[in-house]
Amino acid sequence: MAITMYQADRNFVSPANDASLYSALAGDSNGIINRGNKFNITNDGLVATINTGQAIIQGRLVEITEAEQLTLPANSSGKICIVVDLTKTNDASGSAGDTSYAVTVNQVYLAAVTGTLTQYDLNNGGFIYELPIASFTTTATTVTVTQIASAFNDTGWINATIPSGSNKNQSNAYAQYRVINDLVYFRFRSIYCVGSYGGNQVMQLPSIYMPSVPYDQHFAGSNIDDNTGQSSPCDFVFQSKSGGTTVYGDWNQNLFNKLTGATASGSYPLN
Template sequence: MTLTMHQADRNYVTPANDASLYSSLVDDTNGTLNRGNKLGITVNGLMATVNTGQAVIQGRLVEVVKPENVTLPPNSTGKICLTVDLSKTNDVIGQAGTPEYSVKVNQVYLAVVTGDVLQDDLNNGGIVYQLPIGSFNSSTTTATVSVIKNVFNDTGWKDLDIASTGAKLWGTNPYAQYRVRNSVVYLRWRGVDVTNANNGNQIGRVPWSFRPDVEITGSASDIGADSIYPTIAYVNETTTLWVQVVANHMGNLCGSISYPLT
């Protein structure tokens, strides 16, 4: 049979199916919960201690039940990550259904990462997802640590796709970004040049799953050498963020828009 229902009578719901359901219910976001000591981090020398707390990672509830220590490498910078690693095998003690039965979970652990953070899609064949909860900077014998606030249901600021529209970033500290928090999409941009972009006005594209159901408009501006020129920005159901440019003022566009996901 090619059709099933995982929550059917007498059926067995696997951890993978359970995680897939929970992940979809929170829009496939990951982050820490307001539980315990919120995964606070202290450091003594090169020893970092992660306090109690919980996080949702790819639909899996991860908990630090007691403070956990991890050793930081000397003379390095990097991140402390809660890591879900499905390549590991959990250890089983006793017989299922008996009081002695227990599972030692090896598929989650703290990892110190000095290179790229791995963030596979665990619900679509991925193996490893690392959620940064702290960043560190160490010397030979000591380190400083800053807690990374992963507010649940918050993607954090991510770069818009401007390559597909041909827009360019220009000037001091430019950006074109989006963020999704609690089912609201926030767009912001500064120092965007659309002179050679599609139609001479397209800034970038939001991911398809975050597109609005109708075209959204908002105020924006172009900062010229001597004046600031008002304009109108749009983001439409085809995912495109674009502006109604004024004359030839296309080179230093700034603005922001937000809209709820339906």
């Protein structure tokens, strides 16, 4: 027969079958889940220590049960990755079903990747998938590490930082962001920006939530004149700055010093 059902009496479910199912249930998403220390990373010189945690990578559950160390290359930049590599062969000892049976899994490991990430579809014939959990920049002796946000993390709505000189113009004004399943959602209402540099700085997001191409992330909103109640279209854009990402208004129109009630909402992918 050319048709089968893996979850059937007496049938055999391979790791590949299992991973395909779980990947689909996870929306074919990959990322860190809220377990252990979520791969929190510390460093001493060029040695990074990756703490405990779990991730779903192409439907495969990967776990670090004890802190692992990884030496990063000097004078470079790249990503610290968990790598699922199906070209490797796992080692087994004992007989399957016996209490002495054990498997050494060689098909997953940590790596410092300085070039383009390899991310093939393991459920459709691919063999290697590199999941970035942090980015790094090194000198000859030191390293700066920035954690990459989890794809399966729901932060809930968080109040965003409002740039110096801007403020909430009404009692029901807000500026917030939220991260769900590798998407950053943001919203703001009635943010008075006239006092900020350029008169158009609306809100700031942490640097780990910066869009991959910040200048190309435009979104539509409005500028409400809180004195007259009149609303006019407004174009907003992200710009990376030291310590975070700032949302600016009227980037293309250069209508500076006029954002008296910036209002908009939207979302964008992290990667």
